[in-house]
Amino acid sequence: MIFDYIIVGQGLAGTSLAWQLIKRGKKLVIIDSGEERTSSKTGAGLVNPFTGPKMVKTWKADVLFPYAEMFYRELEDVTGVQFFERRIIYRPFGSVEELNDWHGKGGQDNYKKFICAIRDSNYYGDYVYDPYGGVALYGYVLDMPLFIQSMKNYFLDNSRYLEELFDEKLLEIHSDDKVRYKEMEARKIIFCTGHHITNSRYFGWLPVSGLKGELLSIKMDTKFKTIFNKSGFIIPRGNGIFIAGSTYSRDDVSTDVTDRAKNEICLKLDSLIKLSYKIVGQKAGVRPVITTRRPVAGPHPEHPALWVFNGLGTKGVSLGPYFSHQLAGRLENDNNPDEEIDIKKYYSLYYESQLSR
Numbered sequence: 001m002i003f004d005y006i007i008v009g010q011g012l013a014g015t016s017l018a019w020q021l022i023k024r025g026k027k028l029v030i031i032d033s034g035e036e037r038t039s040s041k042t043g044a045g046l047v048n049p050f051t052g053p054k055m056v057k058t059w060k061a062d063v064l065f066p067y068a069e070m071f072y073r074e075l076e077d078v079t080g081v082q083f084f085e086r087r088i089i090y091r092p093f094g095s096v097e098e099l100n101d102w103h104g105k106g107g108q109d110n111y112k113k114f115i116c117a118i119r120d121s122n123y124y125g126d127y128v129y130d131p132y133g134g135v136a137l138y139g140y141v142l143d144m145p146l147f148i149q150s151m152k153n154y155f156l157d158n159s160r161y162l163e164e165l166f167d168e169k170l171l172e173i174h175s176d177d178k179v180r181y182k183e184m185e186a187r188k189i190i191f192c193t194g195h196h197i198t199n200s201r202y203f204g205w206l207p208v209s210g211l212k213g214e215l216l217s218i219k220m221d222t223k224f225k226t227i228f229n230k231s232g233f234i235i236p237r238g239n240g241i242f243i244a245g246s247t248y249s250r251d252d253v254s255t256d257v258t259d260r261a262k263n264e265i266c267l268k269l270d271s272l273i274k275l276s277y278k279i280v281g282q283k284a285g286v287r288p289v290i291t292t293r294r295p296v297a298g299p300h301p302e303h304p305a306l307w308v309f310n311g312l313g314t315k316g317v318s319l320g321p322y323f324s325h326q327l328a329g330r331l332e333n334d335n336n337p338d339e340e341i342d343i344k345k346y347y348s349l350y351y352e353s354q355l356s357r
């Protein structure tokens with residue numbers, strides 16, 4: 001079988017890139033191991049315009065967010081499944097100073113469009129602790145497991161999906177524009193393998209590492225649609241089920257759930273919400289992160305037929321759509337790479353790794 005592209009991995013990275021290339025009329029196959037506990041099948045799906053304890057504006061939010069909305073809406077139309085929603089994200093303030101600070105920020109142009117309202121004290125007092133009020137932000141939530149499953153079904157229906165573990169040892173590189181894997185031949189192969197990239201013989205030198213995260217599913221006898229977010233978050237999923245998270249661990253990159261994470265999330269929840277809850281589930285996944293917090297994309301320094309798209313970190317839902325669009329253009333030679341995500345800035349690491357072998 002002859003393809004334009006082979007994509008390894010059907011997480012957010014592989015899925016979004018596959019769609020961009022399909023839209024360009026390219027013939028491709030996705031090979032995915034079918035692993036159950038991936039980052040994309042675990043993630044909470046939040047798209048938040050301001051993040052971290054200091055509520056810093058998300059990098060490129062003005063470009064990434066509208067693009068992501070268009071992208072997921074288009075795929076909802078294609079699959080006939082609804083997985084993407086606009087939601088208010090409410091963040092209670094921790095002090096009067098924070099309240100005053102946000103009143104100031106609310107007037108600035110680059111903040112305004114993401115702020116729905118600055119709320120007075122106890123606006124959501126039936127649900128959360130907000131004695132100093134809080135800020136209601138325009139955000140989104142993607143049901144990540146549903147998105148990945150719906151797209152897998154779409155790829156299967158269109159004969160573009162193969163469920164098996166890709167074995168790099170069987171990859172033959174014939175030229176700068178031809179690879180062969182078993183009975184498949186393609187112009188390029190793109191590795192979108194998340195944190196598994198660390199074990200790759202071709203891309204293991206990239207500075208991607210695993211950042212484990214765990215989430216709880218909880219049941220509560222209440223109804224609200226707003227997402228509450230402070231040091232932890234709670235996302236209503238419907239039918240009394242809510243997703244609560246999250247944790248960040250570099251010590252253990254297994255996908256086993258732990259009591260330590262459960263207790264950490266409960267502590268965060270107890271300082272955020274006033275309601276009682278029952279834990280009904282727990283899951284873990286490993287995010288592929290780079291310390292610069294930017295994704296990475298582009299060709300291997302010595303094998304131009306081998307490409308990578310990785311490092312979506314903690315923000316894959318908003319980064320995946322826009323940067324897959326850019327990468328598809330680059331693969332098809334009709335745009336230049338964004339320097340911030342270009343793999344070329346890491347090439348020196350590759351040459352160093354070759355010297356030390």
Ligand SMILES: Cc1cc2nc3c(=O)[nH]c(=O)nc-3n(C[C@H](O)[C@H](O)[C@H](O)COP(=O)(O)OP(=O)(O)OC[C@H]3O[C@@H](n4cnc5c(N)ncnc54)[C@H](O)[C@@H]3O)c2cc1C
Pocket residue numbers: 008009010011012013014031032033034035038039040041042043044045046047164165166167192193194195196212213214215245246247284285286287288309310311312313314315316317318
């Ligand atoms: C607890 C948690 C909460 C999160 N919350 C959010 C959030 O609220 N918002 C947000 O934007 N992001 C969130 N994320 C981050 C988000 O999940 C990641 O940015 C994103 O999923 C990474 O996608 P990926 O495709 O690069 O990797 P992955 O999802 O890991 O996908 C890689 C795929 O490659 C496949 N694969 C790997 N090796 C092989 C091989 N050899 N052969 C075949 N297949 C292979 C795997 O099976 C997998 O399907 C969260 C992550 C976690 C863990």
